[in-house]
Amino acid sequence: MTRFYSRLWLCLPFALVITGCKSSPPPPTAAPAKPAVSYFKVDPATAGSVSGKITFSGRPPARKVIDMSEDPACVAAHKGKAMEESIIVGNKSGLENVFVYIKSGLEGKNFETPTATVVINQGGCQFHPHIIGVQVDQPVEITNSDPVTHNIHPMAEINREWNHSQGPGDPPMHRKFVKQEIMIPVKCNIHSWMHAYIGVLNHPYFTVSKEDGSFTIANLPPGTYTLATWQEKLGTQEQQVTVAPGGQAVINFTYKGRS
């Protein structure tokens, strides 16, 4: 007790000096009432959509088998061949796992943060899904269904970079990303082959292309937008698109492979 109080006394003068120095910020007047954030509401009567297909032209690169042999528990957990995921060309040259999002045209609109949780699982010593989109502040849950310890390490540059290990049977982690960032590469410090990418946007207009390369962004207010695509190996593309009231715009992208 005595020790505690004597420390307190030592600290007080310092505290005073510090507050004395801090003269720059304005004196705390009556705190201005925060204006209630008004969220943009999409009018269902005029909402439209943009959809299309992303094609890979040329000979699709053969997907490599991931060598997990250094961690036998991963080999066992994966059951079957684990395939590398950086370029996946599916049905009719469709390019899977491309992140598609509205890059501009939504300025000045505030979108509510969804309460739905986005789950990233570590299973078979790979991240699922591989490409992930979330809204700013949206709850993200990270789980480990493997019998080994994993480490999730989002190498963010705009958001806070962190890494955290998750042992077998550990409870889920709950995180969020507080700023827009395209894309945050995620690795596992323990298993060098594990990669994922997270796109963080302040609006809900993003998606990931399906197995056949198709995508749809729905419930979009009419307007003119820049639609952007991001592929981890093949880079980014952009196109302008105008969505008429109630319209269904179609727009396609092609990534050229080395033939």
Place this chain on the structure above:
Amino acid sequence: MVLLFTAGCRAKVSESPIGPSVQLHAPLGLPPVPIPPDNPPTEATIALGKRLFYDIRLSKDNTLACATCHDPEHDFSDPHPISLGVGGAKGIRNAPTLINVAYQSSQFWDGRATSLEIQAASPIADPLEMNQTHKVSVSKLAKDPVYRKMFTDAFGSKDVTLGRVERSLASFERTILSGDSAFDRFQYGGQPTALTPAQARGLALFINPIKGNCAACHTITPQYALFTDGKFHNIGIGVNDDGTLKDAGRYHETTVKSDTGAFKTPTLRNIANTAPYMHDGSLQTLEQVVSFYAGQGNSNPYIDREIKTIHLDGQERSDLVEFLKSLTGKLPPNLEEEKSHP
């Protein structure tokens, strides 16, 4: 008045052990055992300390002994992640092994006790542990004729005092020594085949600063290995989702910000037998511990820089685990509870 009286009384009773002191034999791989000048171990104090260590009368409801949480069956550690006190009260930390505590310059995960003598009394009165006032402990022990004889043999009179209890417990604890493991025979005993090839590779990784980097904190010297630097480090255990720490650790003692979440480097002797691991018992296996390090800890503002240089692939992780298993030495005989004869 009462207080003054007891204080006066205590001063009159000598707390110095009588009789010849015994030499504590340090096994291969350990330095000489440090002995405080005012408490040289004797046969009688060690025997008394041992009886006290296994005595449930030191707890409020006669259910817990020191050995309940520092269980000889688990090399003097506790298989519960967080130890349970009297009435199931849940503490906050994992009970560390008492192996080689004689060498530690501070006791507890946060180092709040500076000697074994000082440490010994605190679990008895701790409400989350044995929860019994020292006055009650002293009077319970004084009723037992066996103790009256043992205190007489050890200190020259039958008086039971807290100081005598502390000194005896400390002397017994100083005998819980582990060395002469496969590692010691390899490193200090000139037996190159004492370690398996995997264990020998693991040792090389253990001391390599850009691989395991373990020896940066779990010290190995040319003459002996205590596997601890006696210092406090934040390695990222007990980090919340927002990057704050569940237990401030060493910061409780120093109130130095950078000590937040720092805990004393524990010994790794007999580590294969003392699961679960870490101050919160959060890691269950050595595989998990080594993977945790391979992940470079959990990020938080106070994490130790040495954690960031660790790089271990799968084969290396498995070699390190094998090496950790080579640190199990045989404990001296006579540490187990004496079965009393009716």
